[in-house]
Amino acid sequence: MIQVSGIAFQQSNIWPPGSMERVIIQRMNQDPIVYSYSSIEELGFELTLRKNIIASARAMNNGQAQFEVFRTSYCNSEYWRLTSAGGFHLKDGVLPSVAIQDIFTNSSLYGFECAVAKVIIFYHAVLNSIDKDLFNQLFQNLYLYSWHFDPDLGIHTVNNNHYLPGDVVYFNNPDVNPDTSWWRGENAVDLGDGTFFGHGLGIRNAEQMIQALNEMRKPGSNRSAYLSNVIARPSFKNLANLSMYSRSLTSYKIQHTAIHHQESSISCDQYLFYLQQFYNQHLQI
Template structure:
């Protein structure tokens, strides 16, 4: 359910009936989870950003960016430097907004694995929600590699089986074939119509994605792929506050280490585990 300033929020006529926003709000109200907001503007921001995540996922699906492992990743050299480990580093003096938009506008020049695809979708959706001025001030040092993310995105794991459109979920393939290790799992954006977008698979139902993964099991493997009960979500409230960023806002911030693991298609939770290990080692 949705609470607005501590009071239950009922479906209103703010959004077209049957539209993406209306469906998102319905899903929120149908779950036993309480989604609490301080203001209607905060709720509108999250619903709009979730809608933009869905739109960005569908746009990527309609484009020509290929799924590839880190070793075979490629990008447009006008905007990005391809690093030795298969990451994309923003070139100096390139506006971050233009570089992100180019991935969708010149998609045939790009190839990346599925975790990187989800980060790209998130950045593109945030750009369309915050606008170019705020986005370019916040994300001046973009680096795309696996689940590496800027702290202002605030991506975090939510343990739940109540998924909302715009969440990123993970289909685990416990008996994946090590010869095709990129099928260890699939990161997928939850869409509004009950389907999911996975880079390299496309838009399919949960069962169809599970069938895809089961076909890539190792010889003798018998454990079925399955949808994990967790979701990766942006920090919508933090981003809502940044949407009214003033010129005096300090844009310097501590940045996460890039965890070089060379494993395609890992979950966000797995990446955070690697990140946690590095920070633990540094402070032990």
């Protein structure tokens, strides 16, 4: 269900039949959860960003960036500094918009694991949804590693079996072969047509994703991989507010600590658990 300014949203002719926006609205209306917006513009921003997430996922699929574990990750050294942990740190003097776009323009120069692929997709989609100057203002301290993200991107998880186009879902492989531990799961973007994009597996439907992961189980296992109820999303509302009411250039924000766990292909939920553990330990007196 959708509410705009506290009133149930009635389907309008703003978005044409058959458009991805209409598909997303239909899926929202099928969800028992209420999706609430302060204005039609805020709703429109989320629909645009979700549509761009899907476009960015398809663009990554069509590119040449390879799946790599952290120790073998690589990037274009013109824009990024490769850290000892396998992360990509934006070089001084480089515009965030240029560096993020380069991952898609010169994709053959990049190799990264599946979680950071989804964060890259989120950044790229946001770049295509807001003013470029605002993007460069917001994301000056880009560091790409696993699910690490800028606070203004606001990635968070919800537990729900009803996911929407543009959401990132997680296929869990509980009996993964320890020799190929990077197949412990697959973070995948719902493309809105019954298929998903996972970096390393490409575009497949849910059954095909599960079948591929089942081939990576430890010998003798009969416990299947499965689509979990963990959904990762950026903060659509925060990004909409920033795009409509841009923050002062002098504003300061505290960056999240990057958790260098070295486990490829973990869920966003697992990463946020590690992050919370870190903060709990360091806040103890």
